[in-house]
Every structure is written in structure tokens, then in C-alpha cells.
Amino acid sequence: MPKVYNFGAGPAKLPEEIYDIIKNELTNYEGTGISLLETSHRSSTYLKLNAEVQDVVRRLMDVPANYKILFMPAGGQGEFAAVPLNLMSRTGTADYVVTGAWSEKAAKEAKKYGKVNLVVPPTNRYTDIPGQSTWNLDPNASYVHICTNETIHGVEFHDIPDTKGVPLVADMSSNFMSKKVDVSKFGVIYGGAQKNIGTSGVALVIVREDLLSNPMPVCPSVLDWTQANKNDSILNTPPMFAIYIMGRVLQWIERKGGLDAMAVAATKKSSLIYDIIEKSNGFYYAPVAKHVRSKMNIPFRIGSSEGNDALEKEFLKGAEARGLIQLKGHRSVGGIRASTYNAVTIEEVETLAQYMKEFLAKHSH
Numbered sequence: 099m100p101k102v103y104n105f106g107a108g109p110a111k112l113p114e115e116i117y118d119i120i121k122n123e124l125t126n127y128e129g130t131g132i133s134l135l136e137t138s139h140r141s142s143t144y145l146k147l148n149a150e151v152q153d154v155v156r157r158l159m160d161v162p163a164n165y166k167i168l169f170m171p172a173g174g175q176g177e178f179a180a181v182p183l184n185l186m187s188r189t190g191t192a193d194y195v196v197t198g199a200w201s202e203k204a205a206k207e208a209k210k211y212g213k214v215n216l217v218v219p220p221t222n223r224y225t226d227i228p229g230q231s232t233w234n235l236d237p238n239a240s241y242v243h244i245c246t247n248e249t250i251h252g253v254e255f256h257d258i259p260d261t262k263g264v265p266l267v268a269d270m271s272s273n274f275m276s277k278k279v280d281v282s283k284f285g286v287i288y289g290g291a292q293k294n295i296g297t298s299g300v301a302l303v304i305v306r307e308d309l310l311s312n313p314m315p316v317c318p319s320v321l322d323w324t325q326a327n328k329n330d331s332i333l334n335t336p337p338m339f340a341i342y343i344m345g346r347v348l349q350w351i352e353r354k355g356g357l358d359a360m361a362v363a364a365t366k367k368s369s370l371i372y373d374i375i376e377k378s379n380g381f382y383y384a385p386v387a388k389h390v391r392s393k394m395n396i397p398f399r400i401g402s403s404e405g406n407d408a409l410e411k412e413f414l415k416g417a418e419a420r421g422l423i424q425l426k427g428h429r430s431v432g433g434i435r436a437s438t439y440n441a442v443t444i445e446e447v448e449t450l451a452q453y454m455k456e457f458l459a460k461h462s463h
């Protein structure tokens with residue numbers, strides 16, 4: 099089969115080396131003679147893996163000792179509920195900075211459990227993040243929630259906002275481990291694994307110790323961080339295979355030079371695509387304001403700022419013919435979206451860039 103270039107937004111490309119490791123370990127995990135798929139979650143084998151994956155998270159992100167690392171079920175959206183259920187009982191209200199479809203969804207979920215204050219004026223375009231001086235923060239909020247990278251709209255925070263002592267909670271599903279972040283600036287960092295650090299079903303949660311111990315009484319046990327922490331993320335049977343894959347991906351990141359190396363590559367890859375867009379005289383159109391452009395997800399239109407249906411279809415068809423796949427924009431925004439996660443190589447992005455140049459040349463008269 100000819101090479102396929104996967105630019106999908108999620109579940110997204112995994113590093114190719116991971117597949118050899120998984121194949122080798124699939125039926126005989128670390129010399130046990132059985133697969134991890136049929137191993138008890140209470141076995142010493144799994145306890146060792148559980149500790150190993152936490153350790154690699156701690157090393158890669160320099161997680162301070164007063165933060166707990168949890169593996170939670172139900173993916174990124176499970177945490178949309180878990181965040182208010184674990185944190186909102188302090189004051190009954192929370193601040194949400196809605197900058198795209200995912201933070202909008204998170205705010206909607208939180209409304210089931212308490213009062214949600216929208217920090218920035220509602221919009222449906224999501225092409226910028228309003229300056230922090232304009233934010234309507236509530237000093238009484240239990241926490242301030244942001245989505246550090248909006249996977250659908252391609253809007254990314256490049257600076258950590260100052261929430262004046264109110265715990266900052268961040269959904270990092272789609273830019274987890276793409277760069278160094280100062281964990282101590284956050285109360286909670288969480289994300290589903292299937293975009294940048296693994297496969298679906300598990301959420302990685304990093305929570306400051308003092309924020310535990312006060313869940314809402316209705317909080318389901320399986321979403322309860324305090325119980326997860328007391329049970330070392332083995333309250334019930336965890337998504338073991340997803341946690342295993344996350345561990346192998348994180349070890350791969352470590353071998354490749356860690357988060358600084360990922361950040362350098364992300365800048366290179368996203369610049370390759372954005373440069374072509376910028377130099378295309380409007381043929382390619384990027385809606386997102388320059389200072390908040392995502393280095394992970396690059397949405398763009400072809401032909402005009404609203405897109406040209408025929409050209410976009412032709413672009414996608416030609417891309418597929420070359421093995422460049424999963425480039426279609428999210429159905430809610432249309433157009434094209436190229437995702438340039440950690441596992442996508444510079445050479446792969448160069449191939450897409452080359453195709454974009456040729457497509458532009460073909461259509462400029």
C-alpha cells in the first residue's frame with residue numbers, strides 16, 4: 099500500500115514506532131506470556147505500568163510534587179462533567195472562557211451542576227481570543243475554565259492567563275505535550291488522549307492536591323478525582339490498553355527529546371502551512387487571528403473567506419489521491435483542517451505544503 103499521510107484531528111496519527119512496540123507486546127506483555135488485554139488491573143504487572151505512565155507524565159511536564167496524576171474514564175468530555183462535579187461545591191459558580199466549540203460544550207455541561215459565568219461575550223465565529231483586560235472574571239468563582247487549544251476552530255492560547263488566585267482549569271486535549279507549560283500556574287490540567295498522546299477512552303488529569311476532597315455529593319464515583327487519587331486510578335477497571343498506549347507514546351516523546359523538541363517541530367510544521375496561506379494572495383484564507391493561531395490544528399478556506407465549495411472538494415479529492423487524508427474541516431465550520439500533532443512528521447507536512455503550492459499554481463491565472 100502506498101504511504102498514507104494522516105492529518106486527522108482525532109483520533110489522530112500515532113508515532114509509527116509505537117506500532118512495532120504494540121505488535122511485539124500484544125500477545126506476550128513483558129514476558130508474562132499473556133496479553134495486557136487479559137491481565138488483571140490489580141496485578142503487579144498493571145501496577146507497574148500504572149506507576150510508569152504516571153512517572154513519564156511527571157518527568158515530561160515537570161509536574162510538581164503537590165499535583166496528582168490521574169487516569170480517568172470517559173475521555174475529554176467525561177471531564178467536562180468531572181470538572182464542575184469535583185470543583186464547584188466551593189462557591190457554586192464557575193467562570194468559563196468560551197473561545198470555540200469545545201469550551202462552549204464544556205460550559206454547557208457545567209451548567210447542569212451550578213452557575214456558569216461567561217467571561218467573554220458570546221460569538222459563533224471563534225477566530226480570536228479577546229484580550230484578558232476585557233474579561234469579566236468573577237472573584238467568587240470556584241475556578242476559571244479555558245480550552246488551551248480549540249481543535250475545531252484552530253484557536254490556541256500562547257500565554258497562560260492570570261486568574262488572580264482563582265484556580266485555572268485547562269482542557270489541553272488537543273495540545274497536551276506539544277510544548278512545555280508551567281504546571282504550577284494551573285489548578286487542573288486535563289485532556290482526552292486521542293489527539294496528541296494516545297488513543298480514545300482515557301483522560302489524563304493533573305490536579306493540585308488542595309483541590310481534592312470537596313466533590314459535589316452527586317459526583318459519580320467513577321468521575322470523582324478524590325476517589326481516583328485514593329485508589330491510584332484503579333477504583334474500577336481502568337481503560338488499561340488506552341493507558342498503556344499513552345505510556346508508550348509519552349516514552350516515544352521522551353526519546354525524541356521531550357516537550358521542547360515537540361514545540362520546535364510544532365512551530366516548524368504549522369509555519370510551513372501558514373506561510374503558504376499567507377503568500378497565496380487570498381487563494382487560501384485562514385480565519386484565525388495571527389496571535390492565537392494553533393500550532394496543532396490549522397483550519398483554512400479555499401477560493402474566498404467563505405470558501406468555494408467546488409475548489410474545496412477538488413482540493414480534498416486531489417489530496418486523497420496522493421494519500422493525504424482526513425483533511426476535511428469539521429462539519430460545523432466546513433473548509434479544510436490540517437492537524438499537525440506530535441506524531442505528524444515534518445516530511446509529511448512538507449508533502450502537504452507541496453500539494454498546496456501545486457494546487458495554488460494550477461488555479462492562479
Ligand SMILES: *Cc1c(COP(=O)(O)O)cnc(C)c1O
Pocket residue numbers: 108172173174175176200245247248249269270271272290291293298299
Ligand atoms: C476531542 C476533544 C474533546 C473531547 O474528547 P472525547 O474524548 O471525545 O470526549 C474535548 N476537548 C477538546 C479540546 C477536544 O479536542
